[in-house]
Amino acid sequence: MAERSTTRRTLLIRGAAAFGAFSLSGCDRIIQSKFAHKAFANVDALNRTTQEAILDQAALAPEYTRDDLSQLFYANGSTDPDDADYKKMVGERFASYKLVVDGLVEHPQQLSLAELRALPTRTQITRHDCVEGWSCIGEWTGTPLAGVLDRAVLKSAARYVLFHCFDTMDDGDLSGPTPFYGSIDLAAARHPQTILAYEMNGEPLPVKYGAPLRVRVERQLGYKMTKYIKRIELVDDFSKFGKGKGGYWEDNGYQWYAGI
């Protein structure tokens, strides 16, 4: 499948077409988050303030048991990046992978997968809700992002965590491939369920789901769960990245704050 070159329209069509398959795949339509969504559909800044006021950002997302795991977890957006540097890393099973943490930090980091695995571990079984209307339950193992930020020691000006990725998106226009990126604020970054996941369902994170490292931001929608992370940059402002809205999907119309 040419997952990389999908436009929003084809994604939406595919999302709708895929609905029928979910009862078979073990994934389901979003139920709980529907109200929050509809109610705050359009306005961005207002949306964010309102949602932050109404939703308790510190509350934990529900956790499930292994019996609840979706038999088939739907994959969305990039699922097989064909970017040259990424392909090379897949070929060597990410042996030379180093997560870079830099920007507004006192101690920039370069962490291999072995080093990330040696940090405190957290496993959680949670429900992933995609804005297109499907949900799947998966088990994620990784290290809390808060601990990684603490190692790097944030400068006081740091306000957002920006994720730079290996994958690029082809929007079908003449501007060429757009690097995928995403961002969250420090409250989301320090939430106890926000982890840099290197395992899914007890196995090393498959390419489809964001190998070698993706973030889980369990109180927000699927498009905030950035996959294929190569660099984490601490910034005071994200307006100078991409088209300025804080992420690839946000640049294409989705809201920056996607609380559920």
Ligand SMILES: Nc1nc2c(c(=O)[nH]1)N[C@H]1C(S)=C(S)[C@@H](COP(=O)(O)O)O[C@H]1N2
């Ligand atoms: N790097 C990257 N991260 C991404 C995307 C993407 O295309 N590229 N798609 C997002 C969307 S819209 C969703 S719903 C989830 C899908 O994660 P999954 O493939 O594990 O289901 O990843 C999110 N993170």
Ligand SMILES: [Mo]
């Ligand atoms: Mo999504």
